[in-house]
Amino acid sequence: MENTMATILPEIDIDRVTMKYRTDASEVLALQEVTMNIRQGEFVSLLGPSGCGKTTLLRIIADLIQPTSGSVQVAGGTAREARLAQKYGIVFQNPVLYDWRKVRENVTLPLEMMGVKKSERRHRAMELLSLVGLEHAASRYPWQLSGGMQQRVAIARALAMEPEILLMDEPFSALDEFSRERLNEELLAIWSQVKNTVVFVTHSIPEAIFLSDRVFVLSPHPGRLSAVVDISMPRPRTKEMRQSETFFRLIAQIRGSFEGV
Structure with a gap:
């Protein structure tokens, strides 16, 4: 199984993406030299505090904004080609209905x-x-x-x-904790059937751990990739796993990666 996974090309290949915003007074560096690879069918989370560039990176992947430098390849083509081919489904932080x-x-x-x-x-x-x-x-x-x-x-x-790729920008942040956890479980139930690639933005460590195969931890000001954490919990995920020793160990590991920034 490990050899098979090693031969899978990344569906999303982010190479040294940097994003600068110009204001009247100064230039803001939102993302700096971010490089990551996301495999086909993988569920990953972009995790970090407010202002670390998570949403900016998601919008760059979606071809909604262009990076200052660096590139994003999706299934061997450009992000623009993926958008035009309707490969993306996008859920924003605020509903657009x-x-x-x-x-x-x-x-x-x-x-x-x-x-x-x-x-x-x-x-x-x-x-x-x-x-x-x-x-x-x-x-x-x-x-x-x-x-x-x-x-x-x-x-x-x-x-x-x-969609082949589902991009989600803190979609559950407006919900109470009980509804949020239930929708986490329902999202995984859907994903287990469809097996699309999911990039999920969150500032919740427990949510990122429960949902993901891997968690990409971004540091604040400017956003840099500070850690990649493999989630060593079997699937399907169950609510009981939230109380497991492995779950709490992963929380401590990710918190430690923030402290090391």
Whole structure:
């Protein structure tokens, strides 16, 4: 198995990415010489404190912004080619929903754009809404939902296209701890079936450990890759693992990597 994994080319290859922002008064270095490789079908987290460049790096991968220097290759091509080929599903920190469309219609929007038949996209929408616990809200409008419920709709919509790469920018940060942990488990259940590549941004150490195969730890000001932590817990992950000795050891290891910055 190890030899097989060694031959897998990285699906996302980030090479010495640096990002500078110019302001009226100065130049801000957000990311500095970040290099990392993410394998196909891998679930990784970008972990770090606020201001360390996690979201900036995710947006560079998604081809939403361009780095000052360095490059991103996706499946052997450019990030732009991957975006145009609709390889990405993206969930932002704040949900981006259309208030005049019902919840079900928000979820089906990507499928409509792809020309999927109405009956099929309706079935897929209800399947996804059930998965995120919102099947009862299918006929409501976004403005009738709480912020956390709106984010779950956004997650369902991103999953509708079954993207090869799912980019998630702190999607559960608005939820209470119980809902967050449940959605962690549901996200892994979906991922175990689809086996797409997931890049997940979070500032929660326990969340990163529970979800990920590997955790990339970014240091603050400027964002640099300070550690790569392999998560040595078997899959499927269960809620009981949150109380295991291995889980707490990994928390201590990652906290130690921050202290060493």
